[in-house]
Amino acid sequence: MGATSQNVEGPSVAGAPAGAGDDAAAGGGVGVEVVEVGPEDHVAFVRAVDTGFLRRRKATDEEVLAGWGPLLSTGRLRAAVDGGRYVGTFRSFDTELTLPGGSALPVDAISAVTVTATHRRRGVLSRMMAADLRAAADRGQAAAILVAAEYQIYGRFGFGPATEQLTGEVVKARAGRLPDPSAGGSAGGRVELVDTAEYRALAPAVFERLRATRHGVIVRDDRWWDIATGIHALPGEEWNEPFWAVYRDASGAVTGTLRYRVETRWDREVPDGRLTVEDLIAPDPEAAAALVRYALGVDLVTRVEFVQRPVDEVVPLLLEDARGWRVLEHVDWMWLRILDVPALFAARRYAVEGSLVLRVRDRDGYAEGTFALEGGPDGATCRRTGAAPDVELEAATLARLALGGASAARLHRAGLLTEHRPGAAHRADVLLRTAESPWCPDNF
Numbered sequence: 001m002g003a004t005s006q007n008v009e010g011p012s013v014a015g016a017p018a019g020a021g022d023d024a025a026a027g028g029g030v031g032v033e034v035v036e037v038g039p040e041d042h043v044a045f046v047r048a049v050d051t052g053f054l055r056r057r058k059a060t061d062e063e064v065l066a067g068w069g070p071l072l073s074t075g076r077l078r079a080a081v082d083g084g085r086y087v088g089t090f091r092s093f094d095t096e097l098t099l100p101g102g103s104a105l106p107v108d109a110i111s112a113v114t115v116t117a118t119h120r121r122r123g124v125l126s127r128m129m130a131a132d133l134r135a136a137a138d139r140g141q142a143a144a145i146l147v148a149a150e151y152q153i154y155g156r157f158g159f160g161p162a163t164e165q166l167t168g169e170v171v172k173a174r175a176g177r178l179p180d181p182s183a184g185g186s187a188g189g190r191v192e193l194v195d196t197a198e199y200r201a202l203a204p205a206v207f208e209r210l211r212a213t214r215h216g217v218i219v220r221d222d223r224w225w226d227i228a229t230g231i232h233a234l235p236g237e238e239w240n241e242p243f244w245a246v247y248r249d250a251s252g253a254v255t256g257t258l259r260y261r262v263e264t265r266w267d268r269e270v271p272d273g274r275l276t277v278e279d280l281i282a283p284d285p286e287a288a289a290a291l292v293r294y295a296l297g298v299d300l301v302t303r304v305e306f307v308q309r310p311v312d313e314v315v316p317l318l319l320e321d322a323r324g325w326r327v328l329e330h331v332d333w334m335w336l337r338i339l340d341v342p343a344l345f346a347a348r349r350y351a352v353e354g355s356l357v358l359r360v361r362d363r364d365g366y367a368e369g370t371f372a373l374e375g376g377p378d379g380a381t382c383r384r385t386g387a388a389p390d391v392e393l394e395a396a397t398l399a400r401l402a403l404g405g406a407s408a409a410r411l412h413r414a415g416l417l418t419e420h421r422p423g424a425a426h427r428a429d430v431l432l433r434t435a436e437s438p439w440c441p442d443n444f
């Protein structure tokens with residue numbers, strides 16, 4: 001294990017040669033080398049990620065290793081090294097992304113991207129990204145995904161925002177008549193509060209039903225569930241036990257799950273609590289409505305916040321007075337980098353039968369070319385073609401359209417999509433857009 005004395009540049013590492021590396025002409029400055037990180041340097045990697053994200057973690061090396069080691073072992077770790085110290089970090093791991101129509105596309109998920117303040121804007125991220133995307137393409141993965149810390153970072157690497165999400169709040173006093181939380185579902189089901197172990201046992205199956213149907217969703221593996229339920233503690237991160245609830249339909253089957261926390265507040269003798277719905281997974285409308293009504297009905301609470309929700313969230317439609325709902329934040333969320341246009345577009349499904357010829361420009365080559373797409377509800381083909389294109393766009397713009405969440409007509413108005421045939425943007429929308437918005441409920 002490398003020494004872990006922290007300084008501004010991050011810890012020194014065992015697996016990297018001090019001072020070794022390529023020259024400034026390769027980018028990244030003199031002496032900076034991009035290396036793969038093995039288990040012997042997991043602690044140094046975590047410390048460097050913390051430095052990059054401006055965090056000070058109070059945990060010993062042993063605690064860091066016990067908490068993060070199993071997680072890091074499932075992914076690929078890259079680091080930039082200068083003088084034997086990590087100055088850049090990059091993690092990627094395999095997951096599956098649900099496409100419109102329900103098929104699961106194997107993709108490369110990127111996280112823990114940092115470059116220390118001393119080495120920024122010298123091309124260190126560019127080199128780590130280039131290495132990772134090349135490796136993902138060589139493995140046959142059709143796309144890479146990430147959640148961007150800042151909007152301006154990833155477009156240059158061919159990523160575009162493929163899902164958006166919102167956080168909204170219900171001000172109960174303005175929402176009209178509120179439901180009785182004990183009333184249960186309209187179809188004879190009921191909401192039950194459960195303990196952590198029951199939730200851990202019941203929730204994954206409900207999530208799998210969402211994943212099979214909602215495009216934009218990615219895998220939650222056992223490790224994810226253990227961390228999300230506090231069963232696997234992450235060192236230096238405080239765990240506050242939330243409330244867990246499930247919805248059982250009339251047959252007793254669990255069809256929805258809810259994780260929420262409450263901050264109790266008082267305005268003198270008047271209760272003014274805040275309830276935050278952190279994770280609401282309910283593929284069935286009946287379960288979704290029952291769990292929303294339950295959250296709104298909890299006493300001693302005046303505001304209920306729903307975080308990381310799809311942009312077509314139903315909460316306002318469940319209120320007697322929809323003006324009790326207000327959107328607090330509406331942001332880009334999961335960014336997509338298409339590495340193989342035919343593989344992705346042939347794997348998704350389309351609401352109606354249609355065809356479209358796309359000319360895609362890609363500085364890095366992966367998505368460059370002209371592609372003939374023919375698709376419908378039951379299947380699709382997407383092949384390279386010599387035919388004249390209907391529309392022309394950058395790979396990063398195509399990423400916005402890939403999951404059906406963006407409007408080609410709007411992109412055309414913004415000058416991001418060129419029509420080579422009049423009306424082609426509208427035709428693209430008829431083919432590519434989806435009735436439900438793509439939604440990635442997770443941060444990774």
Ligand SMILES: CC(=O)SCCNC(=O)CCNC(=O)[C@H](O)C(C)(C)COP(=O)(O)OP(=O)(O)OC[C@H]1O[C@@H](n2cnc3c(N)ncnc32)[C@H](O)[C@@H]1OP(=O)(O)O
Nearest residue numbers: 111112113114115120121122123124125126146148149152
């Ligand atoms: C998936 C995730 O993990 S998201 C988390 C991203 N990490 C963070 O936000 C932590 C704090 N920031 C950082 O660690 C770094 O600034 C990083 C990782 C964002 C960028 O690393 P760098 O090594 O500086 O990037 P690099 O030098 O390769 O930049 C490439 C280009 O992107 C631009 N760029 C990089 N970061 C940003 C940014 N935050 N805003 C605007 N432009 C940026 C650079 O100016 C450069 O432009 P150019 O090619 O026209 O010269």
